[in-house]
Amino acid sequence: MCGIVGLFLKKDELRPKLGGLLTDMLITMTDRGPDSAGIAIYGDEVSGRVKISVQSDTPKMAFADLDNDLSADLDAPVTMKILDTHAVLSLPAEAEEKAISLLEEKGLRIMGSGASMEIYKEVGLPKDVAARFGLRDMGGSHGIGHTRMATESAVTTMGAHPFSTADDQCLVHNGSLSNHNQMRRVLAQKGVMTRSENDTEVGAAYISSRIADGASLGEALEGTLDDLDGFFTFVTGTKNGFGVVRDPIACKPAVMAETDDYVAFASEYRAFADLPDIDGARVWEPEPATVYFWER
């Protein structure tokens, strides 16, 4: 069991409320996944710059002067926002690849990167994780969150969702994949690397790799039905929107709600209870083996 939530706003007026709405949804899913929680939030972007979300178990030491050091190493302006164990570094897009390898050399864990996406995830109860990062105060256009009850890999920060394997792309998953080790090897042969032992990260890498090969988000999600074996309800985030797909057996729950203002996804209807005008929303269960996505 795990809990998934997602919210895609159709109107800009709601953007400042995104973090608050998503936090309530996430906390409601605590009993589906009490061991860790995470969120990917798509906020403001600055033209020509990229954000890299990193994590450290010793943030005080690791983040001290990190922006200045990185700025000197890259010979480019770097700004840093520190939230608990995470830091988000903003730097020129062309320096991204070099920055990621420098950050990894310093022993920092890369959570994800992109023009608008920031990822925050930690071990602990969803309400505690949300409070540590101040998720409630974050704004943005869309976001996805996950509460984890671990099955396929250890309860660690790196095992928590969302997983990001390409700029502005991320994936959350309820279920378990049974061919992830084989798929990891297939992807590695193509040069697509993963950072954890987790099954979902392989799913994320598969989708990213298909998109890198020229597939649309829809085609990449359809590919999961043929190429990934196991149980899954996937929600994937991109810079412009989010997509949903369930395996053909569809034993992992999913429910969606749509109004003029938003599209919401959750593992259970309970997560929708505090959304505005939910009584007037169109609520439905996504069909098995059917790809849904919303983009702006």
Add this chain to the structure above:
Amino acid sequence: MSITLDMAQVELREVNTTLQAAAKAQANEAYTITNTRGSHAIACGLDGPLEVTVQGSTGYYCAGMNKEAAITVTGSTGPGVAENMMSGVVTIEGDASQYAGATGHGGLLNIKGNASSRCGISMKGIDIVVHGNIGHMSAFMAQKGNLVVLGDAGDALGDSLYEARLFVRGDVKSLGADCIEKEMRPEHIELLADLLAKTGADAKPEEFKRYGSARKLYNFNIDHADEY
């Protein structure tokens, strides 16, 4: 006069204890449950005549193990609604999620919207009427009772079916192992007319096709003895 239990004020456990006691006391009262916020296991285990209206949508296992009570949900229900029902009536105004009416022994489950996968799985005597569509693997290993679908059915309808009767008005995506279309005889028309009238369904019995077990899977065939 209906007694209101507001779940913003009253805990789920107290709601169910109150309903169970009223049902057991044969009080024939009417209750309305408000502010459900998708909670699980609302109005479960009622053992006696009682009228319950659940306002809004529910989570898992609403109206489970029902006996004699008449329960109406005005919204949609999560997985496992009216599981293992013995008697009574459960009405869902919206949609039902997976395995609605599973293992039900009796009573009537009336779903006004769609039901998703595994509707009526292992049903044992319950009548289920779905006004919309049903998902895949519905009536899997269904033993007894009637499943009526006004819309379409998904893949593998009636897989490994025993003696339940399945009536579908729309298209069936595919039939499961040992499930076949059967002749609609006068007694089936009569049975169907009664269920459609009881559930206020806007359909004529003649519009439906009947599906049932070919009885090849669950009977031991001596010619296959070598296979074992």
